[in-house]
Amino acid sequence: MPLLQPLLLSSALFGIGVYGVLSRRNAVLALMGVELMLNAVMLNLVAFDVWLRDSLLTGQVFTLFVIALAAAEIGLGLAIVLRLFRAYGTVDVDALADDRRADPVHVT
Amino acid sequence: MTPELVVFWLLSVLTVASAVMVVSTPHVVHAALWLVVTLGAVAGCFLVLTAEFVAWVQVLIYVGAVVVLLLFALMLTRSPASTTGATSRNRPVAAFAGFSTFGVLAVVLTSGFRGIVLDLDSQPDQLGGAAPPERIGDTRSVGEAIFTHWVLAFEVLSVILLAALIGAIVVSGRVRDRDRQEAAAGGGS
Numbered sequence: 001m002p003l004l005q006p007l008l009l010s011s012a013l014f015g016i017g018v019y020g021v022l023s024r025r026n027a028v029l030a031l032m033g034v035e036l037m038l039n040a041v042m043l044n045l046v047a048f049d050v051w052l053r054d055s056l057l058t059g060q061v062f063t064l065f066v067i068a069l070a071a072a073e074i075g076l077g078l079a080i081v082l083r084l085f086r087a088y089g090t091v092d093v094d095a096l097a098d099d100r101r102a103d104p105v106h107v108t
Numbered sequence: 109m110t111p112e113l114v115v116f117w118l119l120s121v122l123t124v125a126s127a128v129m130v131v132s133t134p135h136v137v138h139a140a141l142w143l144v145v146t147l148g149a150v151a152g153c154f155l156v157l158t159a160e161f162v163a164w165v166q167v168l169i170y171v172g173a174v175v176v177l178l179l180f181a182l183m184l185t186r187s188p189a190s191t192t193g194a195t196s197r198n199r200p201v202a203a204f205a206g207f208s209t210f211g212v213l214a215v216v217l218t219s220g221f222r223g224i225v226l227d228l229d230s231q232p233d234q235l236g237g238a239a240p241p242e243r244i245g246d247t248r249s250v251g252e253a254i255f256t257h258w259v260l261a262f263e264v265l266s267v268i269l270l271a272a273l274i275g276a277i278v279v280s281g282r283v284r285d286r287d288r289q290e291a292a293a294g295g296g297s
């Protein structure tokens with residue numbers, strides 16, 4: 001299998017993730033774009049690990065670390081999104097950027 | 109064309125198509141379900157690339173935990189005031205940014221790594237002097253690598269996970285009474 005094939009797949013996945021992060025209004029859906037980008041990076045790491053055949057399996061171990069960090073990131077990110085929703089009543093990032101001070105804060 | 113190349117092509121098409129659905133479907137729950145397809149297809153790519161353990165960890169953590177967490181967040185943040193249109197008004201700019209990112213990455217990777225063929229049957233080199241793993245990428249060899257050479261990074265990662273856990277609890281926890289009174293005073297003044 002040519003090395004280029006997983007690399008091109010991962011670059012396509014990364015581009016789609018960039019589009020998702022920038023185009024989504026819902027903050028949770030923007031986080032899904034971040035997940036797509038992380039998956040692209042993981043695919044790259046595994047492909048290079050298979051190419052280099054490191055005896056310490058550096059690429060695969062680092063992929064596992066990226067998966068754990070992605071789990072931490074998504075947990076913290078969703079906590080922040082929930083806090084935003086309770087403070088402002090919306091998770092629309094455009095609305096949050098436009099009139100951040102318009103609504104009174106009604107924290108529960 | 110070898111069989112693994114055919115399987116990888118099919119998985120690539122499935123991955124890209126479902127990823128496009130993730131970023132373009134107007135229903136938020138459908139986006140999460142398409143994300144399951146994308147992550148499962150990427151796990152299949154890991155399997156084809158002989159990264160067996162990484163593939164199963166991907167299925168467990170991503171498909172099992174992360175998507176469930178995303179679905180929880182989607183249900184908890186659903187309000188009658190939230191807009192149904194999920195796509196922002198800067199969609200052309202976002203499309204341009206995504207395409208240019210893909211273009212730059214594809215050109216750089218193609219010029220750098222063209223013509224290299226992956227050998228999916230080979231064994232790792234023995235320069236490190238470690239005992240040869242029977243199969244590359246299976247649970248035993250990955251576990252030996254993590255718990256011998258990468259054990260310090262593994263422990264640091266567990267501390268990071270603990271910090272993220274505490275941070276998530278603090279951020280999403282109930283606001284204390286003093287903060288609420290301050291917020292009410294600030295909103296009233």
